[in-house]
Amino acid sequence: MSVIAELKTIKGIGDKLAKKIVEEVGGEREFKKVINNLEIDELVKVRGVSEKRAIEIIKKFRGEKVQKFLKTERAFQLYQDIIQKILKYTNTNYSKNKVKLLYPSNDPKKIKEDLNSIVEFKNKLEKLPRKKIENLLRKARRFKIKDTKPNFIFGRAVLVNDEKIYENLLNLKIDKYCEILLNPSTDELEDYDLLIYIQSGHEADIDYLPNLITLTPDFTKEEIVPEIILDYFIENKKLLDIILKIKRILGEKTVLEDVINIINKLKKSEPKEINIEEVVESVKVKTNKKIKERIKKIKLEGAEVLKLLNEGSTKKVDKIFEESIREAKKEIKEKTGINFDPFLKEYPLSIDKNELNRVVREIKGKNEIKKFEAKVNAAKKLKKLINDVKKEIKWFQEFDYKFALASFALNYGLNPPKLSKRFIIKNALHLDLIHTKNAQRVDYDVPGVTLLTGANSGGKTTLLETLAQTVILAHMGLPVNAEYAEVPIFDEIYFFSKQRSLDAGAFEHFVKTFTPALATKKRKLILLDELESITELDAGAKIIASFIEFIKESESFAVIVTHMAREIIKLVDVRVDGIEAKGLDENYNLIVDRTPKINYLAKSTPELILKKLYKQSKGKVKKMYHEMLKKFEK
Incomplete structure (x- = not known):
């Protein structure tokens, strides 16, 4: 099936989008590289791909590889458990998604490259203030990268009187952000906070307006809607702040210092909103009181009284008015920054509404222009930096991904494995036991095929899972759960667990799954946990002996946990190792050295389990356990 045909099997992807995806990433060969390198961002660049x-696309094309490598349910469960452990250290959706796409590979070159990258990052992280970085990354969880588009700006309109310019504005989709008015009347302009007039050869007769700015025909989109650029930075500012702090800790170059300064400067440049009407009304009331008090204090002589009665004023009264209005104008200027006289000269003073409305419109218009010009200036500067900023966001996403992997490796004490033809683990520990106090680490050298025998609850299944975890981690290009490990490159992992033993079809399922696999030349790791539990003892020994012969003919490795070692070694030559319990401690726990003894057939020691249960029980049940133990003494 071609790449395009396979893409079309994904819900929501039709023929047109499938072809577009392949074309825009550079053809089928480049598409496969994008899939193999988990380059989510390259796919997201294609319009229509979230x-x-x-x-979904990467999972579709990589999913089969996982199933080809992890051949059984238990192997896949162990892989998923590793993924869940790593996910706890992620902070961004990008790193979460990339961890979910972290699959085992059988390509030695890729494994080494991935491993070297994580080990290098892990070593670097050990020298840094990890907790401080971790706290910053956790803060980033609250913020998602927003590629926002401005909402429609109702208070803004673009004025044109040339149809070609009008068509150009429509082609630029400016009408999605604000009104475009072709040859508007003066009445149409009254309700807008800001008017942008684009000049042409035949200029329109536009009266002076305080909220009008003009642009030449070679305008840019951000000169009309600077929010197209600004909103991206403003919406992501808190995240950019976090990235900047991390960059500073690392001592790395960044453009974000400039970006944050531009945004902060823009915010500070916004003129303060002053309610001029309230200021004028307050000053009017105060001034009327002053005039009243001052008039009360003046003394008028006969002629002055007659003049006041006939003309309504005198020189002394006029002087009080002039002085009071001068003080009022001064106070208004101090509070608003505007020098104007909004009063009618009468007593009590009243407000000249026409003059006040004119000034309010004038100031509001100037403020709108000032804010807009600051936005345009900031947008032009930020436009030059946007590609660098997007690269830094991409860097941050990758940093969080690597930080998650490195933190997982550090917190679990993982170490880089050596790719080898041998399979050895030293001081290894099951991932679920790493944070358990006094957990025993194990050493094991798997020669090819070996039988593992020993005590019930002695750690045989745990050892199988530890081996599987080591191999899966190594093939994921990650450090492993051992202080030292040599791991061969495998093509497939089979882990057959005794968990299916109660299933009536378990034996048939096992034989049907496993037998054809042995016929291939692929290098396999085979882990069998008490296969005898799904069939009769004698048949089980014969089947395991046959499987051992088949496995020995290939380059595969196998560890088989069994209680039938005596029967099996009669049928086939194979190494037997053992984990043996030495007794019970004061808390009735098994005393076990969980590192297998090589070439040693260990007893299952069920009597120790019975003794433990006997010590922990009471009454009639205790007597029953005692009777069982007596049988072992004979």
């Missing part, structure tokens, strides 16, 4: 859809 991050969620990009994940």
